Amino acid sequence: MKPWWAYDVGRGRRLRQRLERTLRPSGLGTLRRTRPLSDRWGLDRGTPVDRWYVERFLGEERASIRGRVLEVRDTRYTRAFGTDVASSDVIDIDESNPDATIVADLSKPSSIPTGTFDCFLLVQTLQFIFDTRGVLEEAHRVLAPGGVLLCTVPAVSRISMRYLDAEYWRFTVAGCRELVTIAFPGADVDVRSHGNVLACAAFLYGLAVEDLTEQELLDEDPFFPLVIAVKARKRPTAAPADSHVFRSHEVIALPASLSGASTVPMMRTRP
Numbered sequence: 269m270k271p272w273w274a275y276d277v278g279r280g281r282r283l284r285q286r287l288e289r290t291l292r293p294s295g296l297g298t299l300r301r302t303r304p305l306s307d308r309w310g311l312d313r314g315t316p317v318d319r320w321y322v323e324r325f326l327g328e329e330r331a332s333i334r335g336r337v338l339e340v341r342d343t344r345y346t347r348a349f350g351t352d353v354a355s356s357d358v359i360d361i362d363e364s365n366p367d368a369t370i371v372a373d374l375s376k377p378s379s380i381p382t383g384t385f386d387c388f389l390l391v392q393t394l395q396f397i398f399d400t401r402g403v404l405e406e407a408h409r410v411l412a413p414g415g416v417l418l419c420t421v422p423a424v425s426r427i428s429m430r431y432l433d434a435e436y437w438r439f440t441v442a443g444c445r446e447l448v449t450i451a452f453p454g455a456d457v458d459v460r461s462h463g464n465v466l467a468c469a470a471f472l473y474g475l476a477v478e479d480l481t482e483q484e485l486l487d488e489d490p491f492f493p494l495v496i497a498v499k500a501r502k503r504p505t506a507a508p509a510d511s512h513v514f515r516s517h518e519v520i521a522l523p524a525s526l527s528g529a530s531t532v533p534m535m536r537t538r539p
């Protein structure tokens with residue numbers, strides 16, 4: 269079979285294509301370049317475009333960011349959007365992270381007791397972990413009955429300068445729905461697409477929110493998601509999946525408040 273480009277599209281089609289280019293010129297201007305304007309997602313120009321969608325989603329879900337809250341890497345969004353937060357923990361695989369109160373690999377069941385948290389903020393992290401299903405199953409396990417996972421993932425993004433060999437995934441709405449529904453049996457799962465072709469292109473080029481208008485950001489086109497946001501509420505009564513069979517047991521460090529047992533190898537407490 270010939271590849272698609274080997275087919276002769278015919279003179280009529282070629283003329284129509286030329287007309288289309290003439291009537292709607294690309295006008296690429298400053299975007300006619302093969303390297304982005306920023307290597308830091310637009311941070312050096314203003315607010316990264318993906319964060320506008322992430323923060324709007326978390327703002328809409330403030331009421332769920334309550335009780336015992338777990339976040340990855342730092343407490344940035346717990347502090348910004350939390351309401352009635354009883355305790356705030358930070359999980360990271362990176363032992364050198366001074367903000368981490370729990371050092372563990374999220375893709376493996378850990379010794380964090382089942383049902384510990386009321387809210388888990390899993391923001392722009394899943395793309396860095398190969399076993400996405402494992403992470404979501406662990407998220408489900410550590411949430412209390414009725415607890416909420418608020419997760420955002422990139423549909424489109426440059427590869428992080430730090431993670432060329434360790435950034436694994438981009439996502440679609442359909443893929444997220446499937447993954448989360450499997451990990452959260454019987455749960456309410458809400459998956460939302462945010463962005464449009466301009467937002468995607470701007471983000472890839474390293475433009476910032478301040479380069480766009482609010483109207484441009486608000487125009488949602490499901491065929492061009494930039495960020496996908498997921499809300500999943502664990503069933504209020506413990507599902508059978510709660511009797512989780514551990515595939516391994518690899519907590520590296522756990523705060524005293526979460527570890528009943530004396531078998532935890534390292535503990536970290538906030539100053």
Ligand SMILES: C[S@@+](CC[C@H](N)C(=O)[O-])C[C@H]1O[C@@H](n2cnc3c(N)ncnc32)[C@H](O)[C@@H]1O
Binds near residue numbers: 340360
């Ligand atoms: C880019 S940050 C994203 C989180 C941050 N809250 C944000 O909004 O950008 C990714 C974090 O996930 C951590 N991480 C990567 N793989 C992990 C894993 N398997 N388990 C736990 N944390 C992991 C990294 O060390 C890093 O701190």
